[in-house]
Amino acid sequence: MNLILKISLRNLFRQKRRNVLLGIAIAFGVMILVIANSFANGITDVLLNKLVARIAGHVSIAFSEKSNFNSPIFRDKEKIFSVIKNNNEGVREVEENVGVFGRAIGNGKADTIIIVGIDLSKELSAETRKEIEESFRMIEGTFQDLSRKDVENPTIVSEEKAKYLKVKKGDIIRVRYTNLFGNDQAARLTIVGILKNDNVFMQGVIFAELGNLKKLMGFRPYEIGNISITMNDAPKNAVKLANKIHSQLKPDIAVIYGQLKYNGKIINVSTLGFKTDDESKKVLEKKIKVINGEIDKVSSKKNVLINKTLFDALGIKPGESFEIVYKNKFEDKETIVKYNLTAVFADDEMTDKNIVFLSEDKFYETYYDNLPEDPKKIKDAFYPKANSSLTDILATEWILLKRTSTTDELTKKYKDMGKGKWKATIVDVQTMYESASDVLKLEKALNLITISAVLVLFFIILIGVVNTLRMTIRERTREIGTIRAIGMQKNDVRNTFILETFFLTLFASFIGIASAFVVMRLLSTVTFNVTDNPMSILLVNSHLYFFPTFLGISSNVLFILIIAVVTAYFPARRAANLSPATALRHYE
């Protein structure tokens, strides 16, 4: 063993009482620091992983059709799931996040509720199952009862909500809610289970089977609501996954390829929408030249335009009507839409193909309700050239919002978005680290408070370290003189004392960590009955929740070791700088 190391370690046991007392003080400080940090981590873990992640996932894909946040719908489930499937590294669960606010009427009592869909068809991972079982403890019935066919709309309610609504298992609740299309609806829900949940914010939630709830809300089988993705090692993987999904969700130009029917003639046409925001209108006015028809502006929302090629083939006049028939992507059916021609336009880029040009308002009315088959598979469908100015003004399949990295950026994005009146479905890919970065800030604030408090504690302890070291150096002055006389260099003398403090702090830290685990274990056994208090959000199963992490503890210990070493450095240097002759002459 290294000589200096050996001397330092053995010196630790020379002044046992003094070192033990100092060690206890350091261990106590470490214990408090570890407990406080673990508690702060625990709060973050509960808020982020057991609440935010459970509600919105580590990564979420949110939809909003026609600027309506009450229409969280995407019409092409296949498309979204194929993108997720291509990027499934680290993905634990993919859930469809469907919920609706409503007013529930029980036995003489009514209250606001949120109906949340649960997908019972999926195999849950052991970790998710454990989290669910910990969060929701069934008092009556099981989650599987939601798939019962013998009762009307089976649901599970919380114990508190059941008490408030004066209902029990087997009773019917009447619910009023607004469906995806803004229509008021009513439904009867049968209670098949009652659960207990410590989280006060989850007590208003009523659970229903996902498919059942989607039907009530007006979803068709190929349509989906918001998606939440939970991940393994979310801090490392979530942002990466969100960026990948985002890059693969870039929308194409939306095209309806079908047949135009007019006066016995049937011609294949590509129907396109033009954007109606101010910027796009300017570009459109410049680009398109009306050659037939009397209209105020090309960009008017009322306009139904056709290109000259189609006009020549049809022989139609402005003011006359025509039909477009196109095959739908789903359900093997056709959609027929009727339009009145307002004008004919000429454009160099749009001469080869037959084109119907609509404002995006008119275009999306048809497009989303009955998605057309994929025009990319049809050779004759019109797509503008890559560098064409048309690409910026044509309606797209959806609008993909840019990625953000903080809550502030996210808020700004939604604020900016609120200024426009979007016609297309908005798709937003985000992680909980931006949507809930305030929670992370809370963790940082808690840690800061903890560290500040502990710093005061350590300041007191370090005064002890300095005094102990001074006493030690005074007692060992002749010994310093001897080892210097024999030939030990100044640096080695200094390092001997620093190492002594380092080891004392290290051993005391280990004891402090062990004590912290014992105390946390004991505190975790205490039960708190505070289900009607928002503070219950910080509890798991009515118990305090600590979440110690290796990184957290290591950085705490490192921080303390650095402070101890820095504190020991100056007295140790003074000891090393003693003249050997003076030190040898020293007598206690």
Next chain:
Amino acid sequence: MIEIKGLKKNYMLGETTVLALRGIDFNVSEGEFISVVGPSGSGKTTLLNIIGCVDFATEGEVKIGGVNLSGLNDKEITDLRLNKIGFIFQTFNLIPVLNVIENVEFPLLLMKKFTAAEVRKRAEKLIEEVGLKEFIAHRPAELSGGQRQRVAIARALVTNPDIVLADEPTANLDSVTGASILELMKEMNQIEKTTFVFSTHDANVLKYAQKVIKIKDGKIVDGE
């Protein structure tokens, strides 16, 4: 081996300047066994400290093995002490947390020149020579005064130094033990061919010395 010319040493004691050495000149040749004799406060320890490079001259020149000490920095002086000089102290000055063999090995380990096996072998040889083979694992606190001084002698000789300086090595020992220590030093001087300079104020130990330097009030009064 040691050349001293016009050596003076002053130090402050409160407001008073103490003239510890007032101009010392003498030379020591290789393998000599020299005693510096004088009453308490005569400057013996100061002289040995300066020769041993743990203290510095105020004036004059000290050369060890031809090297002038005044031109060396702290690191070089420390290396010189480690490689060329062995110390034996009046109060033994062993390191209390190390046992006998570890104390003896200590200077060799500082040199960082030898393997662990070589260090152990050399230390064991010295311990055997000073007659403490059975006490190899004992801590200093478990030894008698004479035994501790034997360990100190072994420690001083383990690096095979050019000079061993012993400051009143028998002052804390009874006369029989003191005599045996001087016998041992003399024996080691003959075995290892190491130069020994030791200070004493005990006239009885003079018979062991090849050469006696008498010092009084910081001056040599008799150099035979």
